[in-house]
Amino acid sequence: MFGLPAGEFLIGIGFALFGVGTWFLGLGIAYLLYRRWRGDGPRANRDDRTPVVASARRVPVRSRF
Structure with a gap:
């Protein structure tokens, strides 16, 4: 149709x-x-008995000062 072989086009x-x-x-x-x-x-x-560390909880840490 366009002068281009259909296999190459596909x-x-x-x-x-x-x-x-x-x-x-x-x-x-x-x-x-x-x-x-x-x-x-x-x-x-968390049901696979994997321990959850405090740093993984994303809890904000408050300063005592």
């Missing part, structure tokens, strides 16, 4: 979709990691 479309898909995957993972870092993400399951 391979080019495949490469473009693969590139866009990898960008969306990477940005999606980065967004989820950002939400977790900010504190909005899913909480860890």
